[in-house]
Amino acid sequence: MTTGTTAQPTAIENPYYTHEFHGDYDLISLGEFALEEGGVIPDLQLAVATFGTLNAAKDNAILVTTWYSGTHQIFRDVYIGPDHALNPERYFIVVVNQIGNGLSTSPHNASGANAGIAMSNFPHVRIGDDVRAQEQLLREHYGIDRLALVVGGSMGAQQTYEWMVRFPQKVRRAAPIAGTAQNTPHDFLYTQALVEAITSDPGFAGGNYRSNTEVEAGLKRHAGIWAVMGFSTEFWKQEVWRALEFESREAFMAGFLEPYFTAMDPNDLLCMAWKWQRGDVARHAGGDLAEALGRNESVARVIPINEDMFFPVRDHEAELELTPHATIRVVDDLLGHLALFGVAPTYMPQIDQYLQELLDSPA
């Protein structure tokens, strides 16, 4: 909004981002939060879901970070439980929804003290902002100074690497899954195609639509591009979607991937996309990726997915060579990047094995 005569954009309602869809979580205020790109969030609220109990020594805390379009919900439902490595009977597991994901402070929900940054006025946020906010939250709110494990997939892996480089003494173990420390040019272009699918929709109106439903066509095209890159070529060829009880590819798109994204807020997705495109720990070392990754002190497992089309295994391998104390474990899953949803029955056993192995190792 650049003209003085235009009304200020205001926050809008979206039923997807509610307790009805996302269950229990707490909104924890960090107050005014200055962003790396120069903007300010007047009252940053982080949506946080916790599982298990923090022990007296405060050394059993695990931080889980979220991916693009994701929330704590997928971790609660798929990754966390007494039968998993992320076991709330042993650990205090803190899932922090990333800034802009629709539950934490985000463009579509910026109201009250944050009214001035609603919708198209929302400032640029970086992966580093999320990680600084998480560190502050853990320290001030829970008194946690050191984490038994930081783990996250995709953009969650970007945040994990940021922790490893930025707060090396606070991370005992780290497990970036299907994501890199420095976003690749190809990945930037992929995300750009996603961004443009949304912003090119006339209903987007420069970010000041009145409802996400006005941007439905753009969100569907965005889902269509995810269909091409988010799964593997073999996922489609072998019709793996039949395991989800759809009868056709079209029904899978219309019944799963399209509604998954059309429920979401376009500005929130764009806030995350901007961050994703610019994830780069080398910023902390004058552009020197080797120097940045060399700061890692945690015992790390780098966990790519073998069929991932935009965070391919070789991009993980290239960074692995620069990361001390890190080893690699490759997940075998035809779903590709979206294996992260944990749909394949063979997915979580692999993740649990790799995380358990890591949690059992001295650090």
Add this chain to the structure above:
Amino acid sequence: MTTGTTAQPTAIENPYYTHEFHGDYDLISLGEFALEEGGVIPDLQLAVATFGTLNAAKDNAILVTTWYSGTHQIFRDVYIGPDHALNPERYFIVVVNQIGNGLSTSPHNASGANAGIAMSNFPHVRIGDDVRAQEQLLREHYGIDRLALVVGGSMGAQQTYEWMVRFPQKVRRAAPIAGTAQNTPHDFLYTQALVEAITSDPGFAGGNYRSNTEVEAGLKRHAGIWAVMGFSTEFWKQEVWRALEFESREAFMAGFLEPYFTAMDPNDLLCMAWKWQRGDVARHAGGDLAEALGRNESVARVIPINEDMFFPVRDHEAELELTPHATIRVVDDLLGHLALFGVAPTYMPQIDQYLQELLDSPA
């Protein structure tokens, strides 16, 4: 156009599809041509470029088929010459521009007898239509009954496979490069994303824009999706575009990939995309791909590109198993699918080796 009161769409000028940009080619009329989907082209004109001389026995003819967005130009400039396997000193090489590619009869140039099928009125065309037209052209115009070789890349490979299955006795040798006999579901979705990048542009106006420049934004998004899938992840990471003397990724996009596509006609691209999505030789055998490919009598070299993201090697391998007399040769090229442009100095030597080996083999 569904309302009686709306003016009929008419052909439009586009300077890209001229002799100035494409050099010498002949327009050869096949007259009225009935299409497999039920439509009719009142006067099908094929744009044909030939190199070399047909011998008296008429057994030295090579047919070259064209890919999506491609014309005879790339073959003339890169693939054909006395230093190449496609040697006009030995062979009579006939490059037939596919229907809808902007030089042969296409939506944007349908005028005169074809005025009724201009722009949004253009009928659906199938790979099989191209191949039947090519067979008729070769037989009626040149008296060629049997080809020493059929070769083409991408959609040109789809046409090559169609020749192998449909006219097995007319094909002595065949070389499908970077393309499959049966389009894959993933490839369909990829092409669909390309289609929607164009059709979602308000300037597209249901196909009845007055100039391709009115659809520039959509064509640029279409180029942006090609950037993600057309090259490999390593092409971007290793900045292979520097070899083309661009200084940045943005300059490469703005100076190469975007103008490559924005010069073209949207309806022409969509005509080709529809064909591409539905390429499938199994249609000739009641859906049985093995039975269809089993009809091949040619000596064939299947030539995938190792970094191809949408016609991956394994899709070629799966069809190879069903194709008698076929062997595989994999091209090593970081450019991915668009290695077909022949930019890497190591590309043509591989293609020449594989084609020469094939041409030298008895068939």
